């Protein structure tokens with residue numbers, strides 16, 4: 415095989431080009447700030463950092479120059495609510511769990527003022543993972559109640575970083591809520607998006623079991639054993655649900671700055687019904703695309719963004735899913751706007767499935783009563799009610815109606831159910847929360863309202879009353895209508 419000089423020269427050029435590409439993409443980001451470069455960036459002027467409580471984040475850095483940024487962070491030990499009726503003494507950076515969000519850009523010189531409120535009981539400090547230096551600042555920031563310390567650092571690596579208290583016992587300080595996020599944007603800032611939010615997961619160790627009300631003390635042994643009673647976003651059950659849900663409009667791009675304070679568990683972060691268009695893996699510079707679930711280590715983070723194309727309530731979870739439905743790690747993103755049937759059609763057809771073959775007997779999506787044969791006799795209505803039960807109630811109250819101890823009350827031989835039919839109708843219609851007693855056992859949880867027609871409510875309750883030793887009440891659609899009218 416012969417190769418002339420010219421060819422060799424071309425190959426050599428190509429190889430140099432490839433090496434060049436690899437080294438530039440490996441060491442430099444697109445804005446050219448290596449940590450070495452960044453140390454040389456001159457700061458101009460000074461400003462006070464905007465700090466925000468979750469789920470909000472401060473304004474993007476945009477194209478501002480590197481500056482001396484003054485962060486005023488106050489540590490507050492204060493009582494809050496972990497779940498309805500469950501009180502907990504949180505230790506916080508800035509009064510919230512997670513602590514105030516700090517937003518910087520590469521080259522900023524941060525002058526950190528850490529203040530320990532005089533009413534606090536304990537000394538604290540701060541270790542910021544964005545800091546290059548002994549203890550991430552912990553060594554210089556130990557501060558007693560009623561005191562303030564000041565230390566400075568230059569942020570030279572872009573990324574999303576966790577900060578936390580590192581005072582002994584460290585696990586306890588973190589478990590009580592002492593963590594938050596500090597973002598270091600590249601020069602020129604992250605690409606623009608329409609909405610940005612701050613979410614941080616944490617695990618909590620209370621003396622009482624999940625749901626046990628009253629002021630709950632920290633349980634060191636459960637912490638050591640890694641057996642949390644609560645695993646939540648933003649410090650409490652329900653911090654991102656209902657009226658607290660984060661929001662966006664169809665067509666907008668949403669960026670979530672997600673952290674995990676731990677102290678123990680890692681998070682399998684997922685948004686049901688969405689795909690992350692981009693994920694800054696572990697909060698660093700590398701971007702992965704089209705991701706369903708991203709793993710966020712304790713003391714780590716991720717930046718995810720996605721465009722919302724269809725309306726709906728998108729449930730934010732730790733996909734270690736018992737945590738979500740039994741320990742609290744459930745949030746919501748509510749998206750409003752027009753449907754896009756090309757992307758998501760909604761239910762189109764539902765019919766009877768016959769394994770022996772043949773076509774399904776379809777009925778239109780909106781359960782048009784004229785097409786669906788209406789259950790009229792008592793046995794038809796019980797059969798129809800059983801189908802509703804299997805679709806909606808079964809997941810919580812179980813197939814045999816026995817419920818789940820400490821979580822979902824039984825419907826089988828339930829004295830509560832049998833005592834008052836109208837109340838049962840109202841519970842299915844409107845949902846229920848707060849304490850109730852069934853067969854001598856207390857429950858204090860939430861049953862979501864069920865979106866069912868009057869016929870469906872009547873039928874499902876008739877089925878429940880006719881099963882498992884209950885009182886055989888016949889609940890009619892007229893009775894349901896009467897309760898609805900009240």
Ligand SMILES: [Cu+2]
Pocket residue numbers: 505537538539579580581587592
């Ligand atoms: Cu602390």
